[in-house]
Amino acid sequence: MKCKLFLLIPLLWSSFAPEIWSQEDEIKQVVIDLFEGMRNKDSTLMASCFVPEARLLGYNSDNDQIRITHGDDFVKRVMSMKDVYLDEQITSWDIKIDQGLASVWAGYFISVNGELSHCGVDAFQMSKMNDGWKITQIVDTRTKEGCILSDEQDIDQKLNYWHKAAATADEDVFFGAMTEEGIYIGTDASERWMRDELKEWSKKYFERESAWAFTPTSRNIKILPSGNAAYFDELLDTWMGPCRGSGVLEKIDHQWKIVHYHLAMAVPNDVIDAYLKLIKKE
Structure with missing residues (x-):
C-alpha cells in the first residue's frame, strides 16, 4: 500500500503542476503589463490590469505616512506625466496562490527619465475574474537607501x-x-x-x-x-x-x-x- 501511495503522489503532482505554473505565468504577466503600460503611457493596458474598485497604498518610511490612491486615479496620474518616463522593474518574485486568490511579493526598483529614483517592495493582491487575473490592491514601500542596481x-x-x-x-x-x-x-x-x-x-x-x-x-x-x-x-x-x-x-x-x-x-x-x-x- 505504501509503494502504491508513493507512486500515486508524483502522478497527482504532475497533473496539478502545469496548472500552477501556468497561473503563476498569468499572474506575472499582469504585473509586466502594468509596468509596460506605465512605460508607454498606455491607459487601456494599465486599466485592464485592475478591478474597478482597486486601490494602491504607498508607505513612505521617511515620514511614516500611507498614501491611498484608487486604480483609475493612478492611471490618470501616470497619463498626466507627459514628459516623465517611468521604468519599473521587478528584481524578485514570491507568488502564493489559493483557488481564485493570489498574493505577489515583489522587490522592485524604478527609474525616472533614465535615472534610478527609488526601490522597495510591491505587494500585489489579485483575484481571478472571468476575464483573467486582476489586481485588487497594491501596497508598496519605497526608499532611496540601499538601492543599488546591478x-x-x-x-x-x-x-x-x-x-x-x-x-x-x-x-x-x-x-x-x-x-x-x-x-x-x-x-x-x-x-x-x-x-x-x-x-x-x-x-x-x-x-x-x-x-x-x-x-x-x-x-x-x-x-x-x-x-x-x-x-x-x-x-x-x-x-x-x-x-x-x-x-x-x-x-x-x-x-x-x-x-x-x-x-x-x-x-x-x-x-x-x-x-x-x-x-x-x-
Whole structure:
C-alpha cells in the first residue's frame, strides 16, 4: 500500500503542476503589463490590469505616512506625466496562490527619465475574474537607501530610455547615450554611421514628434570579466515588423555608453525564399 501511495503522489503532482505554473505565468504577466503600460503611457493596458474598485497604498518610511490612491486615479496620474518616463522593474518574485486568490511579493526598483529614483517592495493582491487575473490592491514601500542596481539592470533601463528618447524625438538624450566614436548600423547595407553622422542624417526625423518608435520585447545582456564592457542583443517591435538589435557598451566615468549598435530585420525562415526573390528584383 505504501509503494502504491508513493507512486500515486508524483502522478497527482504532475497533473496539478502545469496548472500552477501556468497561473503563476498569468499572474506575472499582469504585473509586466502594468509596468509596460506605465512605460508607454498606455491607459487601456494599465486599466485592464485592475478591478474597478482597486486601490494602491504607498508607505513612505521617511515620514511614516500611507498614501491611498484608487486604480483609475493612478492611471490618470501616470497619463498626466507627459514628459516623465517611468521604468519599473521587478528584481524578485514570491507568488502564493489559493483557488481564485493570489498574493505577489515583489522587490522592485524604478527609474525616472533614465535615472534610478527609488526601490522597495510591491505587494500585489489579485483575484481571478472571468476575464483573467486582476489586481485588487497594491501596497508598496519605497526608499532611496540601499538601492543599488546591478550592471545588467543599469544597462537594461538605460537602453529602454534610449529607445524612448527616439520615440519622443529627444535628440539630446538619444545621442548623449552614445560615445563620440559610437557607430550605428541600420537595416540598409549603406547605413553605417558614426554618431555625429547619424545625428546629421536624422535631423528631419527628430524635428517630428517621434523620430522612430522601437519597443523592446526581450533582451539579453552580458558583462565582460573586466566589468567595464558589455554586449547585448534584443528583440524589437517596430513599424518594419520584428527586428533584432545588438550592441556593445563601455563604462566611462561610471556611466554606461553605447559604442556600437546594429539594427537588423528579423526575417522568418519560412519566407526567406520570397525575401531573396524580392531582394534580387531590387
